[in-house]
Amino acid sequence: MDTADYRNIKRIKALLGLLLYPLFMLGCTTAVAPTVEQESRLPEEEEYFTNPIADGADPWVFKKGDTYYFCSSGNGGIQVSKSEKLTAPGEKVVVWKTPDTGWNKSNVWAPELHRFNGKWYIYYAAAKKPGGPFLYQRSGVLESEGDDPFGPYTDKGMLYTGDSIEYTSSAPKWAIDLTPLQLNGQLYAIWSGWEGDAETDKTKQHLYMARMSNPWTISSNRVLLSSPEEPWETGGPLDLNEGPQVLKHKEKVFIVYSTRESWLKEYRLGQLTLSDTLVNPMEATYWVKSGPVFEGTDEVLGVGHCSFTTSPDGTEHWILYHSKKTTTPGWDRNIRAQEFTWTADGFPFFGVPVPAGVPIPVPSGQDD
Template sequence: MKKALLGLLLFPLFILGCTTAVAPVKEQESSQPVAEAYFTNPIADGADPWVFKKGDTYYFCSSGNGGIQVSKSEKLTEPGDKVVVWETPDSGWNKSNVWAPELHYFNGKWYIYYAAAKKGGGPFIHQRSGVLESVADDVFGPYIDKGMLYTGDSIQYASSEAKWAIDLTPLQMNGQLYAIWSGWEDNADTDKTKQHLYMATMSNPWTISSNRVLISSPEEPWETGGPLDLNEGPQVLKHQEKVFIIYSTRESWLKEYRLGQLTLSDTLLNPMQASCWEKSGPVFEGTDEVLGVGHSSFTTSPDGREHWILYHSKKSEVPGWDRNIRAQEFTWTADGTPFFGVPIPVGIPIPVPSGQEE
């Protein structure tokens, strides 16, 4: 029987009813242990993991090799071979610095949200968010570049400039589509600029239809104290009529990187009002053995019985972005709040996701 990693697992006891005649059972059969498969972290090299489960298949998305890559696998712990589905153009706002792409599925087509810049390297002051749309229902493309998403304060003016924006992710709730991302209050000439979380409505998967609203700033003691205050990498979790935004805070290049949480306690509340979101944290942070945990992605086991988090972690305490990708199960508290526990060190055997075949 599968062992739980987080919290205590209460094993059910099945009691068979008695009859007047019971067929004998061989002792060797009744005591035969059930083989259990394991994996160990990390499951891949890289950063900013993204996984999307559709049917019995997991689809993974990442940047690299001059563009955006997608892979698919029946196993959550084995991402599969990467295929480049979109290459950066030779010129334009999105020709360089492709960061943290996410793969989503709406109305029979695939969409990839990503950040990019018109100039390669640092300072990273040109990052903006864009979206790609698949021509058909094929995750491997081809994809159409639908352009830059508007992430500013003056959407009524066609020529108004979008503000610095990364890590954009969609939220569907009550028939409305929203965009959530990490951005700057104003464009700046230094990348040492405070990052906040913003939200706007969308009229379709490639069009933002409202000015942005601020929903979170790095203000709590566990979000501040280093060289740069930031909120980034927002991801959506839904459970029991609640919506959670799990985001990364502190510095991505340091071991203090960690996860915070915004909670919308009822889906009838207005997500575009900052006061409707309750902040808590840190909800997942590093240890002496697992450093700088952040930029999460969420899915379920193949049989849908378990909830899993993918995240990246630093390989050493040396400041920088040398990271790898890890996976582990998480659970829910009695009031429907996610409980992520403690990150599991490298090399510790972890039972594979429930229903995953070897």
């Protein structure tokens, strides 16, 4: 029996245990403690975990070697933690505090930690005024002074996310959730933005892309990649495309993004697939939309804003995402993790979100 077969058997046993437990309890009048032999056949606690794995939202994880680095906003700035276990984020350390003044003094959202050329970069959104209405969100980037994800970091400023980069007086547009894409030797930025300036934050969001000349400089005007137009992207009080994440696999490039409303249980994931990795990704016609590719259930609500990684031994692919705690509109959320697979054609298959409390085998190699 190989490792994959063994882990599949573990999954089946865990699921059968969950399904049969209520029936077993109905048929029992007296609770009976398991024997020593029965205990030896029970799942070992360290071999399983249950969702959620943490409170919070917008999970971001970066794997380097045997270590996972998690990045989040909070405590007046941006935090990084590290852990040898994907399902147990470590202690958060503040690596950057917001300044007292400036465009990025407030509303730090969805930071992402990336590594280029031996340095670490954190992409994030922030605003010059605290709270709502959220009219002033722009995207910026921090650069580490050395090869340490805990910094110190230098603020490299606001990234240009507008339509007239050749005019120095032109202003960047509203932009959040910026993430980089490396393809064929070129670096690109992808983000969620507004078509123009607006007087209300109840404004439709689209996905945009631009070229970068280095990890802290956007060097072209933006192009529109995706708008919320499909039936599964629309129908609520505000149509959104946001939280784009790059996923690569066997000569295929995907952008997996969040759609519908982040504060409602209908939040879900859509997907853009690049038709050919040799084409110009700045041409929207080369991106094929499909979805929803991952959505909530009656037990797991409002799944969205994901990131991707692999198991410690590299044999499995995992998605981290957040979900709502209740059906009440709002942003009270927690973070979950589960394995996903690939179709024979090389497309991601995310399946169905696993309910809270259901035992899930830990990522392969995590116990080593």
